[in-house]
Amino acid sequence: MRYFPLILIIVISISCGQVLTAPNKISAGLALSFDDDYIEGWYSLKDLFNRYHAKVTFFISYPHSLTNQEITMLKKLQADGHEIGCHGYSHNHALEYADMQDYIQTDIMPCIESLQAHGFNIRSFAYPWGQNSEETDNALLAYFDTIRDATVHDTACQWDNAYKYNNSIYWQGTRLICARGIDGAGGEERIFDELDTAKETGTILSLFTHKPSNESGQNNTPISKIENVLQYASDIGLRFYTMSGFTDSQAHQLS
Numbered sequence: 001m002r003y004f005p006l007i008l009i010i011v012i013s014i015s016c017g018q019v020l021t022a023p024n025k026i027s028a029g030l031a032l033s034f035d036d037d038y039i040e041g042w043y044s045l046k047d048l049f050n051r052y053h054a055k056v057t058f059f060i061s062y063p064h065s066l067t068n069q070e071i072t073m074l075k076k077l078q079a080d081g082h083e084i085g086c087h088g089y090s091h092n093h094a095l096e097y098a099d100m101q102d103y104i105q106t107d108i109m110p111c112i113e114s115l116q117a118h119g120f121n122i123r124s125f126a127y128p129w130g131q132n133s134e135e136t137d138n139a140l141l142a143y144f145d146t147i148r149d150a151t152v153h154d155t156a157c158q159w160d161n162a163y164k165y166n167n168s169i170y171w172q173g174t175r176l177i178c179a180r181g182i183d184g185a186g187g188e189e190r191i192f193d194e195l196d197t198a199k200e201t202g203t204i205l206s207l208f209t210h211k212p213s214n215e216s217g218q219n220n221t222p223i224s225k226i227e228n229v230l231q232y233a234s235d236i237g238l239r240f241y242t243m244s245g246f247t248d249s250q251a252h253q254l255s
Contacts, residue, residue, distance in 0.1 A: 026171070028199045029239035031206045031246070032229070033057040033148065033179060035087055035126060036219070038211040039070040043077060045212055045226065050080065052230040057243040059087035059126040059148070063114040071118050078120065083242035085124040086111045086144070095131045100139045108143060124148065124243035126179075126208070130157070141175060145247045148177040150208060155180070155194075170197065171204040177246060179206035183221050188228050195229075199236050204246070 033056060034042055042058055049056065058077065060066075066074075078084055089111040097103035112122050123145045127136075130150030140147050149157040149167065157167045157178035167178040182191060191207070198205040210219035212226055233240070 026202065026204060027239040028202045028237075029204045029241050030195060030198065030229075030233045031057070031171075031177070031179070031204055031241040031243060033059055033085070033126065033206070033208040033243060034212075035059045035208060035210050036061050036091070037065070037070075039066070039073050041212045043073040045223070046077060046080065048223075048227055048230065049082070052234040052240075054230050054234070054240045055081045055083070055242050055245075056240070057083040057085050057124060059085040059124075060115060061087040061089070061091040061111075061128065063089065063111055063118070066118065075119060081242075083124065083244055084115060084120040084122065085126060085148075085243055086115060086122050087126050088128045089114065091128045093129055093131050094127055094136045095133060100135060103136070104139060104143070108140065112143065126150070126243075137176060146175050146177055146243050148179055148206070148208070148243060150179055150181055152181045169194070169206055170201065171206065171246065175247060177206050177243065179208040182207050182209050182225075182229070183219050185216075185222050185225065188225060188232075191229055192232050195233050195236060195238060199238060204241055 032054070037060060058074065060074075074084055086108070088107045090107055092103070092107045094103055097106075108125075115122050124147065125140055125144040126148040127150065132147075132149055137147065151157045151169065155169050157169075167174075167176060169178050169180045171177065180194075194205050207229070209221045209226070211217075211221065212223050213220040214222050214224075
């Protein structure tokens with residue numbers, strides 16, 4: 001009689017039901033995303049993304065204000081393999097709503113429907129201002145494959161005292177993604193160290209920024225800095241992920 005080994009499938013789960021297969025065979029990589037509605041600036045990076053075979057996610061707020069030219073630009077970016085995600089119809093603070101259904105009907109569904117009407121398949125969401133709670137996560141995971149939180153200085157996203165889950169900027173195998181903001185000039189050495197950590201540990205680092213611009217200003221990030229990050233990630237052999245790539249089967253396979 002032949003005996004077959006028992007194969008155990010391990011899952012990671014936390015209180016808000018973010019369950020995925022344990023990431024024991026993912027390819028080390030970088031998930032870079034851009035927030036708000038700086039469409040022209042993002043589109044100016046189209047050739048840069050192609051140069052490094054980078055795929056990123058653009059989280060759109062105020063979709064009802066998109067011009068025909070901006071919609072065309074986003075469709076060309078989507079055709080290149082980039083993802084278009086939801087960042088709120090009016091970029092509202094999720095925690096300012098006493099009623100989650102009110103938040104969903106006011107800021108979430110109109111954003112999804114507006115972007116879908118423009119021809120975009122919406123699978124991911126990024127919290128405006130990085131504000132969330134267990135209640136908001138539970139509600140929004142019913143509408144999106146992945147949702148992204150944000151931190152600026154730390155290596156993990158922190159929630160209120162009642163929700164103590166500490167989510168690292170290195171993917172933990174759940175549908176809730178934590179990304180660190182990299183707006184502004186400088187800081188490349190820290191980013192390179194974080195990319196090295198992702199490579200060494202075989203996981204996915206998540207970063208986000210807003211407006212590609214060589215001018216000083218809030219939310220602006222020099223184009224040379226963005227290129228340096230993409231080039232370094234490419235040089236050390238990291239894979240580029242969109243936000244929905246976390247839940248695709250490809251995220252659990254070695255390249």
